[in-house]
C-alpha cells in the first residue's frame with residue numbers, strides 16, 4: 026500500500042492539474058523550450074494497425090503534440106501492431122521497458138487481472154462522457170493509477186469510441202437461443218458474457234477480422250462502429266449489422282507510460298505528455314462523432330440490414346454481465362474499483378437518462 030501511495034503522489038502531483046488542458050488545439054502558443062533540455066526518442070507500441078486512422082491516429086496526435094511542445098526535442102515514434110510487438114502484448118512490453126509507451130485497450134489483458142476491464146469498458150458500463158467524468162473528476166483516475174502501479178505503468182485516457190455497434194452477423198439473432206454455437210470475434214468482458222450465453226468466442230486482432238468472416242471461420246464479429254467497420258469492408262462479408270454494442274458503451278483506449286521512463290523525464294516533458302494525452306482523448310471521440318453519421322448512412326444505403334438486438338437478448342446479457350462483474354469482487358482491489366464504478370454509473374444513468382436521453386429520444390423520433 027505504501028509503495029502505491031508513493032507512486033500515486035509522485036504521478037498525480039506533477040500532472041493532475043494538466044489532465045484537462047484549457048488550451049484548445051490550434052490555440053497553443055510557442056513552446057517554452059529551455060537550453061539543456063534532453064533530446065529523447067521514445068518508442069510507442071500500438072495495438073492497432075496504421076489503416077485505422079481514428080484509433081491508431083490517437084497515438085500520432087499525441088506524438089505530434091509532444092514534439093511541438095518540446096521544440097522537437099522529445100520525439101515519440103509510433104509503431105503499429107505487429108511491427109515491434111504483437112497487438113495484445115503492449116502492456117507486457119511497456120511493463121518490461123521494451124517500449125517506453127503503449128497505446129492499447131486495457132481489457133485485452135483481463136487474463137492478467139479482470140479489474141483492468143474498468144480502464145476500458147465493461148458490459149452495460151459507462152458511456153464516454155460518464156467515463157471521462159469519472160476518471161478526470163470523479164476519483165476514477167486514482168483508482169486506475171493504483172491498479173496500473175502493479176505493472177510499473179502510468180496510464181492516461183487516450184481516446185474513446187463512444188457507444189459501439191453490436192457488430193456484423195451472418196446469422197440472425199431473434200432470440201437468446203440463436204447465440205448458441207455462434208462463432209464470434211469479441212474481446213474483453215463482453216466476450217466472457219457471450220461465452221456464457223453459448224457463443225464460441227474468438228480473439229482476433231482488428232486487421233484479421235475481414236478474412237475470418239470472408240472464409241466463414243467466424244459467423245460474427247464486432248469491431249467498433251460505422252466508420253471503422255465500413256473501412257474494414259465488413260459489409261461485403263456480413264449481412265446483418267446489430268446494435269447496440271452493449272458490451273462497449275464507451276470503450277476508452279489508454280496510453281501507457283513506463284514508470285521508469287516517466288521518472289526520467291523533466292517535469293515539463295511530463296506535462297507535455299499529459300496534455301497531449303488529454304488532447305488525443307478528446308480528438309478521437311470527436312473524430313468518431315464527425316465521421317460515423319455519414320458512414321452509417323452509406324452502409325444503410327448500400328443494403329446493410331441494421332437490426333436491434335431483441336429485448337430478451339439484452340436482458341439475458343445484462344443479467345449475465347452483472348453476475349460476471351460481481352464475481353470479481355472477491356478480490357479487494359477489484360471490489361474497490363467495482364464499487365466506485367457502479368455507484369458512479371447509478372448516479373450518471375439517472376442524470377443522463379433525464380437530460381441527454383430524453384432529448385435524444387425526442388429528436389430521434391422526429
Ligand code: CA
Pocket residue numbers: 189247248249273
Ligand atoms: Ca469493439
